[in-house]
Amino acid sequence: MRVYVREPRNTDAEAFVAKACDSIAMHRSWVSPPTSIEGFQDYLERLREPRYEGYFICRKTDAEIVGVVNLSEIIRGGMNSAFVGYWAFNGFQGHGYLTEGLALVLDDVFDRLRLHRLEVNIQPANTYSIALAKRMGLRKEGISKAYLNIGGEWCDHERWAILDKEWEERGGSRFVVK
Numbered sequence: 035m036r037v038y039v040r041e042p043r044n045t046d047a048e049a050f051v052a053k054a055c056d057s058i059a060m061h062r063s064w065v066s067p068p069t070s071i072e073g074f075q076d077y078l079e080r081l082r083e084p085r086y087e088g089y090f091i092c093r094k095t096d097a098e099i100v101g102v103v104n105l106s107e108i109i110r111g112g113m114n115s116a117f118v119g120y121w122a123f124n125g126f127q128g129h130g131y132l133t134e135g136l137a138l139v140l141d142d143v144f145d146r147l148r149l150h151r152l153e154v155n156i157q158p159a160n161t162y163s164i165a166l167a168k169r170m171g172l173r174k175e176g177i178s179k180a181y182l183n184i185g186g187e188w189c190d191h192e193r194w195a196i197l198d199k200e201w202e203e204r205g206g207s208r209f210v211v212k
Contacts, residue, residue, distance in 0.1 A: 035207070037100065037131050039089040039138045042081065046090065047074045049099060057124040063184065064160050065121050067102065084108065087116075087147070091135030093126075100126035103139045108149070115151035116143070120166070127162070130210075133169055137207035140170065144198040144206075151198070155181055155191040167194040171204045 042050070051074055054067040061067065068074045081088040085108045091101035101122040108116040118139075122132045143149050154172060156163045167174075172194040180188035 035134050035138070035210075036094055037091050037134045037138070038094055039091055039103070039135055039142070042078060042088045042090050042102075044075075044078065046099065047071050050074055053099065053123040057121075060124050060127070061121060064157065064163070065119065066184075067121070087143075089135070089139050089142075091122075091131055091138075093131065098126075099123065100129075100131045101135055103136055105143065105147075105152075108147075113151070114149055115153065116149055118152050118154045120154075120163070132166060134207075134210055136166065136170060137210045140196070140201050141207045144201050149198065152196055154194045156194060157184075157189055158192055164192065164194075169210075170196065171200060172196045173200075 048071070050067075051069060051071060054069045057067070058069065068077050077088070080086050085106065087105040087108065089103040090099045091103065092098060093100050101120065103118065103120045105116040105118055120132060120136055140152070143152060152172075154163075154167050155178060156167060158164075158177075173196070175193045175195050178191045178193050181191040182189055
């Protein structure tokens with residue numbers, strides 16, 4: 035693995051905001067990461083709630099933050115599941131960092147957090163995110179019409195999911211190690 039994952043922290047604010055601002059054109063239709071220090075602080079505050087987890091994917095060679103994975107709406111009890119969102123920062127896409135980092139996150143989610151199911155909702159035109167979901171072994175479950183309001187517009191999303199047993203059968207993050 036060329037990356038590791040860690041929790042976001044206060045000292046990341048300036049670097050994160052700079053990367054988010056530099057990535058606006060790339061993310062415009064898909065995700066809206068915080069682009070201000072205040073927005074980043076709000077993000078950290080949200081991660082303190084038990085229904086959220088955040089991970090920064092960092093390159094081992096220089097500790098550079100190359101991507102982000104967030105879990106939201108962690109539901110315990112009978113569902114024991116969460117929603118996943120992920121993205122790479124501009125300049126770091128297409129190098130496999132997100133593949134490696136997301137695999138490490140899935141290991142953590144199914145091991146430490148003991149979740150049963152993860153769901154990723156992706157706009158049909160977001161072919162890179164769909165390709166990543168497929169590489170991770172997620173299966174397409176269907177289309178959610180007008181699922182999420184992005185930039186004032188209700189957008190359809192494909193619903194992709196994976197179960198803890200399916201991830202384990204794939205070999206966890208070991209399957210991405212070259």
